Amino acid sequence: MKFIIIVVLILLLLCSMCRVVPQNNEGLIETLGKYSRTVKAGLVLIIPVIQRLRKVSLAMFPAEISKYSIITKDNAEITTSLTLNYLVTDSYKYFYNNTDSVKSMVELIRGHLRDIIGRMDLNDALGSTSSINSQLSDAIGDLTDIYGIRVVRVNIDELLPSTEIQKAMDKQLTADREKIAAIEKAEGEAKNIELTTKAKNDALIATAKAKAEAVKTEAEAEAYRIDQLQASLAKASDGYFKNQSLDSFNNLAKGPNNLIVVNKDDLTNLGSIPATAKIWHEATKDNE
Structure with missing residues (x-):
């Protein structure tokens, strides 16, 4: 009976000594509350009661920075929200150097974003989301290393002006369209x-x-x-013209006017015209 109890106690002791660190995790072993070493994924043996194992995930985490206000260079208020992905690169810094490394990282990103947008006018900020993302990534760079964190990706989801500014912009847009x-x-x-x-x-x-x-x-x-x-x-020959003249005289003689003035060279041809012949005969008698 005593043997069985001893065996059970030994098994319980062995079980309490054995710890498993999952894949893509690290283990921080503390001895009497003080950090002693970091272990990789797998089976880990610790001294019960004296030592303690803390597990830290090295997987990538998504995070969302909720909407908050920023003032631009021209004193316009805009609301922004971000999403980011980060992972733990140093479990010791992540766990021991800060009481809340994730919150400190978020505040660091917020501060740099305020600084970037605060140096831009409203119109520039609203139209430069990609540029702001790039500047923000360069600004935070390795600064989050002090928290044992590396930001893999950061993205501005939206930049929205205040309600009053939005109404003014809508009016301006409407006026521009009407113009x-x-x-x-x-x-x-x-x-x-x-x-x-x-x-x-x-x-x-x-x-x-x-x-x-x-x-x-x-x-x-x-x-x-x-x-x-x-x-x-x-x-045409001369005879043709004389015949035409005679025909013309004949036509004229048929009319109410019987006084015809002609050239003296044509007097010998006037005998064929009745009115002219009559005038000619009367003139001849008077001369006799």
Whole structure:
């Protein structure tokens, strides 16, 4: 019976001496409350009562920095929120150098973000999220090493101006859009007037050109007719002209006016005209 009790006590002692550090963790062994050594993942033996094992995860942790206000260079208030990923690189610093290393890291990031945005105007800050992320990553750099932490990634999720500023920006945006719309409308109307005027002018020019072309064509046709007539007359004989003259005299004699003035060279041909012949005979009798 005593043997069994001793065996059980020995087993309980061995169990209390054995500790397991999980994968991707480190163990901090304290002896009588004082740090003595760091152990890796696996089975670890400690002295019961005298020693204590503290486990520290080395896995990556996500963290969110809730919304808080920052004042820009031009005294505008904006609200920002961040997300980040960090991991423990030194379990001793993480556990012993600070009572809350994660909180200290968050405050460090907040302070640097305030400094970065505080040197920017509102419009620059709202349009430079990527630049701010880059500056923030460079600023914190290895500073979190004093907490045994390394920030792997930090990202600004949002930058929002205050409600009053947002309303003012919305009004300004609306005014700008209305101004642009009014300008575009005026430009459209001016363009329409310009095109209409140009179309009318083009129509007037086209009409004038058509009329000028018609006059030109008519003048050319008349000139061609005259040229052909002159050419025909040039080829005609004297007898043709005399016959034409006699025909003209005949037509004139048929009218109400029977006084005809002719050249003396044509008097010998006037006998064929009735009115002229009558006048000629009466004049002859008077002379006799």
